[in-house]
Amino acid sequence: MREEDDLTSFRDAEGPKLHYGGEMVSSAWCLEACGILNETVIRPWRVERSEREDLPVILLDGTWDLPGAIFWLLSLYEELLPSERDAHGRMPSAARTVFKLGLERTPVVDRWALDLAGRMRERWPTLPAPNRRYAHHVTVDVDNGMRYLGRPLVRQLGASAKDILAGRFAQLKERWQVILGSGSDPYDRYEQVIHLCEGHVSHLVFFFLMRGGGRHDHAASPTHPAMRSRLHTAAEKAEAGIHPSYATSQDAQRMVREVSLLQEAIGRPVRSSRQHFLRWLFPDTLHQLERLGITEEHSTGASDRVGFTAGTCTPFPFYSIAEERRTAITMHPFAVMDSALHDHLGMGAKQAFAAYGACIDAVRAVQGTLITVWHDRFLAGADDRGEWPALFERVLKEARP
Numbered sequence: 001m002r003e004e005d006d007l008t009s010f011r012d013a014e015g016p017k018l019h020y021g022g023e024m025v026s027s028a029w030c031l032e033a034c035g036i037l038n039e040t041v042i043r044p045w046r047v048e049r050s051e052r053e054d055l056p057v058i059l060l061d062g063t064w065d066l067p068g069a070i071f072w073l074l075s076l077y078e079e080l081l082p083s084e085r086d087a088h089g090r091m092p093s094a095a096r097t098v099f100k101l102g103l104e105r106t107p108v109v110d111r112w113a114l115d116l117a118g119r120m121r122e123r124w125p126t127l128p129a130p131n132r133r134y135a136h137h138v139t140v141d142v143d144n145g146m147r148y149l150g151r152p153l154v155r156q157l158g159a160s161a162k163d164i165l166a167g168r169f170a171q172l173k174e175r176w177q178v179i180l181g182s183g184s185d186p187y188d189r190y191e192q193v194i195h196l197c198e199g200h201v202s203h204l205v206f207f208f209l210m211r212g213g214g215r216h217d218h219a220a221s222p223t224h225p226a227m228r229s230r231l232h233t234a235a236e237k238a239e240a241g242i243h244p245s246y247a248t249s250q251d252a253q254r255m256v257r258e259v260s261l262l263q264e265a266i267g268r269p270v271r272s273s274r275q276h277f278l279r280w281l282f283p284d285t286l287h288q289l290e291r292l293g294i295t296e297e298h299s300t301g302a303s304d305r306v307g308f309t310a311g312t313c314t315p316f317p318f319y320s321i322a323e324e325r326r327t328a329i330t331m332h333p334f335a336v337m338d339s340a341l342h343d344h345l346g347m348g349a350k351q352a353f354a355a356y357g358a359c360i361d362a363v364r365a366v367q368g369t370l371i372t373v374w375h376d377r378f379l380a381g382a383d384d385r386g387e388w389p390a391l392f393e394r395v396l397k398e399a400r401p
Contacts, residue, residue: 007023007025010025010028011025011026011027011028012027013027015124015126016029016120016123016124016126016127017029018031018120019031020033020067021033029116029119029120029123031065031066031067032063032064032065032066033063033065033067033068034060034061034062034063034065034068035068036060036065036068036071036072037067037068037071042077042080042081042321044081045060045061045072046059046060046061046062047059047060047072047097047100047101048062048101049101049102049103050064052064055111055112055115056101056103056106056108057069057108057112058072058073058097058101058103058108060072066112066116069112070109070112070113070311071319072097073097073098073108073109073310073311073312074109074310074311074312074316074319074331075319075321076282076283076300076310077321078091078095078096078097079091079282079283080282080283080321080322083095088277088279089249089279089281090277090278090279090303093302093303093304093305093307093309096302096309097311098307098308098309098310098311099302099305099307099309103311104302104305104306104307104308104309105306105307105308105358105362106308106362107308107311107312107313107314107362107363107366107368108308108311108312109310109311109312109314110312110313110314110366110368111366113130114130114366117129117130130367132366132367132368133367133401134363134364134367134368134369134370134401135202135203135368135369135370135401136200136201136202136360136369136370136371136372136396136399136400136401137201137202137203137204137205137332137369137370137371137372138197138201138203138204138205138372138374138396139204139205139206139207139274139298139334139371139372139373139374140193140204140205140206140207140373140374140375140376140379141207141209141243141274141276141373141374141375141376142206142207142208142209142219142243142375142376143209143218143219143243143276143375143376143377144187144209144218144219144220144376144377145187145208145209145219145220145222145227145230145376146185146187146188146220146224146226146227147178147185147186147187147377147380147382148174148175148178148179148185149178149179149185149188149220149224149226149227150212150219150220150221150222150224150226150227151212151220151221152213155213156175156179159175160172160175160176163175174186185226186380186382187376187377187380187382188226188230189376189379189380190206190230190233190234191233193379194233194234194237194238196392196393196396197238197396200396200397200399200400201396201399201400201401202369202401203239204238204239205238205239205240205241205272205298206234206238206239206240206241207241207242207243207272207273207274207298208222208231208234208240208241208242208243208262209243209245209276210222210242210243210245210258210261210262211245211254211258214245214246214247215246216245216246216276216277217245217246217276219245222261222262222265228265231262231265231266232265232266232267234266235266235267235268239271239272240262240266240270241270241271241272241273241274241296241298242258242259242262242270242272242273242294243273243274243275243276244258244259244273244275244276244289245258245276246276246277246279248275248276248285249275249279249280249281249284249285250281252288255285255288255289255292256292259273259292259293259294269293270293270294271293271294271295271296272294272295272296272297272298273289273294273296273297273298273299274297274298274299274373275299277303278299278301278303280299283320283321283322286318286320286327286329287320287323287327289329290327290328290329294329295328295329295330296315296329296330296332297318297329297330297331297332298331298332298334298371300331300332300333300334301333301334301335301337301371301373302337302340303337303339303340303344304340304344304345305340305344305345306335306336306340306341306345306355306358306359307335308333308335308362309333310331310333312333312368313333313335313362313363313366313368313369313370313371314368314369315330315331315332315333315369316330316331316333317329317330317331318330318331332369332371333371334371334372334373335359335362335363335370335371335372336355336356336359336372336373337372337373337374338352338372338373338374338375338378338388339375339378341355342378342385342388348387349387349388349390349391352391353391353394353395353398356372356395356398356399357398359372360398360399370399372395372399374392378392379392
């Protein structure tokens, strides 16, 4: 059949129709195309914000191309372009499209999709309504595992010396009470966190760092009896995922060893991952994770601010532009991280709760999936984080599905 015959048949067909690019078809819902989906090379695009009937949109080279704008955000296209990098080799949040255009506080991709669905249903009422349900996924980055347990004696002695020099005598006492078995480790809150989440969240994942003793990696040894026990608890009562250490983006074999170590410790396959420091080599790290059997990746988000980095609050399949294929990995974008609020934005508990509330409201509005990131040191209320355990409980209640 000739192309013009195909177009004639499409025009004359009854029922809902969606037409993308090319000549406008009056009997169909038509979307403009800028050509990005037909490109065979990665190149810079002029990316601008505009408004369409009170809906913020992204123009690519001056065109409101809905599929193209979604592709730009969900493929993480901008990660493939030359750009500035921070001290950890990451693309800074401020350099990303949603933050540059002031779109980070709303899941624009979800709003675009729901807007299109609504408009098409107005024209063709027989179309089914979108089938979506709000959910809250709690994820915990276990950077330490334990505060005192699981470290070599020489490190305990060195840390004790630092405590004495700094006048931290209460911490020194606590450290040795825990080591000698007369006190519990303050970071050992796994059972409590699991209990608090029961009936309040849709899913709970602990991401375990398997490496310690480095400048950026401080995890307790996974072979320590207490840590071994908590790994089993997390795997049986929630989900245990891998938190690949700082250097894994440059060292593929280290990634292999750490995934294998966790799998051996919990006695089951590991499916979920979040990079320590959100540090990856894009897209190579994702390809490596896929080869290791990882299917759920959680590194899409900002470590220094609040927002929907990929423009969505809905998990989405990762499409590899480099290999022109849909991978086996689903990306789970998070909206807010405790350390971003406390360490980078300087928020106290009251301000932080308001920030969580704004994210909750934005996700509920599109019936999406809220993913929050917490750290073991915050859940333990360590140091100046004394208000955060109570804040965690407040957020769980406020965000309950």
